[in-house]
Amino acid sequence: MKAFEYASPRTEAEIVDLLSAEPGKTEILAGGTDLVGLMKKMIVTPDRVVNIMDVPTLRSIDELPDGSVSIGAAVTLDDVLAHPYIDIYPAIKQAIRGISSMQLQAQGTLGGEVCQRPRCWFYRNGDGLLSPDVAEGANEFHAILGNSGPAKFVNSSRIAPALIALDAQLRVVGPEEDEQFVPVAAFFRSPHREGQREHVLEPNQFVSHILLPPIEGRTCATYEVRHGEGPDYPLAAAAAALQFDGFGIVRDANVVLGQVAPMPWISQEAADVLRGRKVDEALAETAGQAAVSRATPLSQNEFKVQLAKVAVKRAILLAAGYETGGF
Numbered sequence: 444m445k446a447f448e449y450a451s452p453r454t455e456a457e458i459v460d461l462l463s464a465e466p467g468k469t470e471i472l473a474g475g476t477d478l479v480g481l482m483k484k485m486i487v488t489p490d491r492v493v494n495i496m497d498v499p500t501l502r503s504i505d506e507l508p509d510g511s512v513s514i515g516a517a518v519t520l521d522d523v524l525a526h527p528y529i530d531i532y533p534a535i536k537q538a539i540r541g542i543s544s545m546q547l548q549a550q551g552t553l554g555g556e557v558c559q560r561p562r563c564w565f566y567r568n569g570d571g572l573l574s575p576d577v578a579e580g581a582n583e584f585h586a587i588l589g590n591s592g593p594a595k596f597v598n599s600s601r602i603a604p605a606l607i608a609l610d611a612q613l614r615v616v617g618p619e620e621d622e623q624f625v626p627v628a629a630f631f632r633s634p635h636r637e638g639q640r641e642h643v644l645e646p647n648q649f650v651s652h653i654l655l656p657p658i659e660g661r662t663c664a665t666y667e668v669r670h671g672e673g674p675d676y677p678l679a680a681a682a683a684a685l686q687f688d689g690f691g692i693v694r695d696a697n698v699v700l701g702q703v704a705p706m707p708w709i710s711q712e713a714a715d716v717l718r719g720r721k722v723d724e725a726l727a728e729t730a731g732q733a734a735v736s737r738a739t740p741l742s743q744n745e746f747k748v749q750l751a752k753v754a755v756k757r758a759i760l761l762a763a764g765y766e767t768g769g770f
């Protein structure tokens with residue numbers, strides 16, 4: 444590991460002062476479950492690491508006057524899971540439970556989960572995030588959607604699809620008391636050149652809070668297709684948030700896929716299938732089909748198309764209150 448300076452600020456302003464505007468010079472350390480491994484392998488080599496776990500404002504879950512729930516970025520996943528304010532957002536709890544690791548849930552934070560780097564093994568082996576070898580290499584766990592550019596990895600966050608489906612926002616803090624509220628849907632991007640991050644944060648900005656809007660009668664769910672129980676990433680996942688009218692007709696819908704594209708993949712096609720209709724198995728199946736209608740699998744991951752379709756179907760059925768059974 445490269446030698447680095449360690450800073451442990453106590454306020455959000457101090458965090459910003461310690462972050463460099465130059466890419467790669469400084470890194471935020473939250474639970475460290477992702478960052479430390481990357482530093483050990485010299486994939487990430489900052490001069491300074493800024494620990495945010497000792498900043499009290501980043502460690503609480505609060506209800507805001509408008510009924511939103513604000514979660515500090517340094518709140519651990521276990522604390523999110525246990526908090527009663529989160530009970531009305533089952534899609535988030537289901538995504539956290541999917542991690543199935545006492546250690547990662549106790550140590551990992553919500554901000555770190557959202558900002559974690561891709562699990563792409565080309566990247567983790569030091570070949571870069573946009574390695575041209577992915578196209579014809581071992582790409583079975585790579586993208587099946589949004590993969591026409593140089594980025595073919597998948598966004599690894601399990602919770603981001605649920606946050607997007609729920610129209611959550613991130614509070615982003617930067618220099619000179621800059622404070623922005625960024626919809627999670629606009630936070631991620633597909634990098635076009637090596638060194639560009641997978642999100643829109645400047646190097647001297649950080650996520651301070653995750654804001655969940657009032658649920659207002661919406662139902663939501665996450666469904667993951669995994670190859671087994673235990674701490675491993677899903678092969679495909681989806682989150683759905685549905686708003687019904689008084690007659691059980693879908694008035695509005697958000698459907699977001701995870702683990703299938705360089706960014707969480709918002710499926711307008713699936714949402715269009717649902718709007719104005721009553722959810723049943725056939726409709727959920729049609730929505731699943733619509734969600735993968737533009738899939739362009741790589742040489743070894745055609746199987747993910749069917750899994751993504753199933754994930755969408757079952758997330759919708761779960762959100763609509765149907766029992767879906769296991770995979």
Ligand SMILES: Cc1cc2nc3c(=O)[nH]c(=O)nc-3n(C[C@H](O)[C@H](O)[C@H](O)COP(=O)(O)OP(=O)(O)OC[C@H]3O[C@@H](n4cnc5c(N)ncnc54)[C@H](O)[C@@H]3O)c2cc1C
Pocket residue numbers: 470471472473474475476477478479480495516517520541542547550551552553554555556557558559560599600601644648649650651674675676
């Ligand atoms: C063996 C193993 C298995 C894993 N399995 C899973 C899994 O199944 N599912 C899963 O989701 N994750 C998994 N992870 C990844 C990771 O542990 C979790 O996603 C965890 O939630 C990351 O949170 P953290 O607080 O430890 O992040 P850190 O490691 O501290 O940070 C992760 C990244 O986010 C950045 N960051 C952190 N907080 C902020 C912030 N507030 N603002 C801006 N940038 C920030 C850091 O600079 C770093 O680049 C696994 C990791 C390991 C080592």
